[in-house]
Amino acid sequence: MARLLIVDDDPEIRESLAEVLSYDDHIVELAKDGLEAQRILEKSDFDIVLCDVRMPGKDGMELLEWARQHKPEVEFIMLSGHATIETAVAATKKGAFDFMEKPLDLPRLEILIRNAAEKRKLITENKSLTQKVFRVREILGVSPAIQRIRELIERVAPLDTRVLITGPSGSGKELVARSIHLKSPRSKGHFVDVNCAAIPPELIESELFGHEKGAFTHAIKQHIGRFEEAHGGTLFLDEIGDMALPAQAKVLRVIEEGKIRRVGGEKDISVNVRLIAATNKNLSQEIVAGRFREDLYHRLSVVVIEIPPLRERKEDIPILAESFLQEIVQEYKMPPKVLNKSALQELARYDWPGNVRELRNAIERLAIFCDKEIGGAEVRKYVASNSTSEAVTCLSKWEEMLETESLESILDHVEKEYLLHHLRRHNFNISRTAEALGMQRPVLHNRMKRLGIQRADHV
DSSP states (O other): OOEEEEEOSOHHHHHHHHHHHHTTTOEEEEESSHHHHHHHHHHSOOSEEEEESOOSSSOHHHHHHHHHHHOTTSEEEEEESSOOHHHHHHHHHTTOSEEEESSOOHHHHHHHHHHHHHHHHHHHHHHHHHHHHHTOOOOOOOSHHHHHHHHHHHHHTTSOOOEEEEOOTTSOHHHHHHHHHHTSTTTTSOEEEEEGGGSOHHHHHHHHHOBOTTSSTTOOSOBOOHHHHTTTSEEEEETGGGSOHHHHHHHHHHHHHSEEOOBTOOSOEEOOOEEEEEESSOHHHHHHTTSSOHHHHHHHOSEEEEOOOGGGOGGGHHHHHHHHHHHHHHHTTOOOOEEOHHHHHHHHHSOOTTHHHHHHHHHHHHHHHOOSEEOHHHHIIIIIHHHHHHHHHHHHHHHHHHHHSOHHHHHHHHHHHHHHHHHHHTTTOHHHHHHHHTOOHHHHHHHHHHHTOOGGGTO
16 A cells, blocks of 8 residues: 555546555545645655646646655656657656556556555665664754754755764764764765774874775785775764864865875875764864864864753753653663653753763663652652762862862872873873873873873773
């Protein structure tokens, strides 16, 4: 069974087709021309459109062109009483599933409808499987900020324009990038994500552009880089603000020329990728500090999508929390569970410094330890108490230090925590950390030695 729209200016053809096809349990609607069909398609979803080519007003070919832009999932079977090879070829090039000449061969039409419906079903299943593989969730929320983000995604996804996504860690930058990819014409291509902060500066060029065998000591075979891997698809450069300056220059060259050269290679390789970048840093400040190229920033930020922290859109917390709970219950095959009004109120009181990622982890904890109905007391016990106890412990520790330790000891403690924060952020890569802090590697080494910081104790 399929949902069909029959578009023909001849009422006898419309009615007779509708009568015949209804016998096969298809759901059928009718339109007398392209304009009426467009209005119907704008309001309702269909699997297949049976469309006459020649009609007054908007003809079948014009309707097909409109549908490919606005309803690309709908299959079109074009019908004509004045069929020519040229018309059939033109319809196929514009995206029609098939073409039939009038008077119609009904058995063949039934086969075409069945095949078109099967194609639609396979595309839908493939999209669903792709989303499961990518673990792509719907971008949920009712806040003006989230509504604006969804609008921007719909607007920029069909284009190849570069997008820069900004926002704090855990706010969902990768989810936005994947959503853009899945809604784009490149959705059948690869989505390749690169965490720039996790790759040492000396390896970033090999990772992005690849290398030839023998290019350096450990290059025992040819390596295809992420740009080549993403050819025809989307390359997502996460935490672009942590990319080393030499690599930034080469990314800029790829954007300008559409070509890469592998490390140790002698020829340029053309690549066709869409670039989406993300950062939790203020790139304007990084530019002033000399850590990010201004020309690269302007190339990447054709469209900027800013994701605010969860504390600034608390009206989104209930819908996110309930969605996460259902997802976790299904994933772990648990009995159904609900968050009552008191629980949702408690969740909304918390500031969520870890943003959406922290909220999901908290909901998973509640799902594991709570029974069928989760209330405010459970939230206070398993969510708020975790953060509160940590804050109280930290405050008590500082009060004790202020009372008992010397100024030098307190300053050493602050310096050690500061360095550890940045070292962890850069996976204890000394070169990257020193560059981010604006100091020389030997200086950082000396400070680590003085403060007793050893990589083995923290990795």
